Amino acid sequence: MAFTTRKSLLSKIKQGDEISWEEFYASYRPLIMLRAGDLGLKQTEKEDLVQIVMAEFFKGSRDFQYDRSRGRFRDYLKTIINNQAVSILRKRKNLEVGLDDREFILANGLEQAWDDEWQGHLMNMAMDELKNCVEPVTYQAFYLYAMQGQKSGEVAEFLNMSVNSIYVAKNRCLEQLKKIIADVSESD
Amino acid sequence: MRHYTTEELDRYRNGDMNMLIRISCAGHLKQCSTCRNLLETVKQDDQLLEKVRNNLARFKAVSDEIPENKAAHHTS
Numbered sequence: 001m002a003f004t005t006r007k008s009l010l011s012k013i014k015q016g017d018e019i020s021w022e023e024f025y026a027s028y029r030p031l032i033m034l035r036a037g038d039l040g041l042k043q044t045e046k047e048d049l050v051q052i053v054m055a056e057f058f059k060g061s062r063d064f065q066y067d068r069s070r071g072r073f074r075d076y077l078k079t080i081i082n083n084q085a086v087s088i089l090r091k092r093k094n095l096e097v098g099l100d101d102r103e104f105i106l107a108n109g110l111e112q113a114w115d116d117e118w119q120g121h122l123m124n125m126a127m128d129e130l131k132n133c134v135e136p137v138t139y140q141a142f143y144l145y146a147m148q149g150q151k152s153g154e155v156a157e158f159l160n161m162s163v164n165s166i167y168v169a170k171n172r173c174l175e176q177l178k179k180i181i182a183d184v185s186e187s188d
Numbered sequence: 189m190r191h192y193t194t195e196e197l198d199r200y201r202n203g204d205m206n207m208l209i210r211i212s213c214a215g216h217l218k219q220c221s222t223c224r225n226l227l228e229t230v231k232q233d234d235q236l237l238e239k240v241r242n243n244l245a246r247f248k249a250v251s252d253e254i255p256e257n258k259a260a261h262h263t264s
């Protein structure tokens with residue numbers, strides 16, 4: 001990414017850099033939990049799924065490196081999550097999952113749901129990335145005004161800025177955010 | 189005749205500018221398609237912002253859920 005010095009997790013994965021357990025956990029736990037919800041897992045099963053998926057990626061090592069010959073990371077991640085989730089569902093006493101994993105996902109219309117969750121994940125990472133691309137006060141103005149919906153006058157007073165500067169900050173962040181989203185979506 | 193900036197148009201549509209400038213901006217918009225187009229873009233950005241806001245809330249809600257094993261550890 002040309003606009004930031006800190007590499008995003010996604011670009012690290014794409015470039016085959018080492019990823020730490022903590023980094024991976026912080027970024028991917030929400031996505032795995034949301035996907036687990038789409039697949040109908042209960043709360044404890046969702047957490048089990050996070051642990052199993054994490055174990056699959058790290059396999060005893062503290063760091064993990066993505067092997068690009070496996071294809072797109074998003075597809076690889078999806079396959080692991082789906083397979084492990086279906087396997088958890090099969091373990092439930094009264095549930096007969098007669099279909100194979102792929103058929104089960106398709107039969108329940110869960111392919112599109114994954115695309116939506118992944119887009120959400122990218123957007124979330126883009127917001128994270130935005131923090132590294134603009135001045136902290138610019139981000140703060142944007143966050144309070146455009147994300148939390150506080151009034152421009154209140155944010156201006158709180159940050160000791162003019163009302164116009166709040167709008168400038170909002171639009172600067174918005175333009176930057178669009179670039180980041182386009183960039184992560186393109187390199188996805 | 190100078191065109192209005194993105195920020196000015198953003199303030200205009202939010203009613204976040206003084207009355208005189210607002211009246212003059214409204215008059216300008218009637219005659220200027222460049223500024224009308226820019227105003228449309230600013231309005232469209234609201235959809236993206238809403239998407240980002242909703243998305244952030246969903247991910248934040250799930251991030252804030254404390255894993256049960258950790259929750260049990262905290263309460264023991």
Ligand SMILES: [Zn+2]
Pocket residue numbers: 190191192216220221222223224
């Ligand atoms: Zn104009």
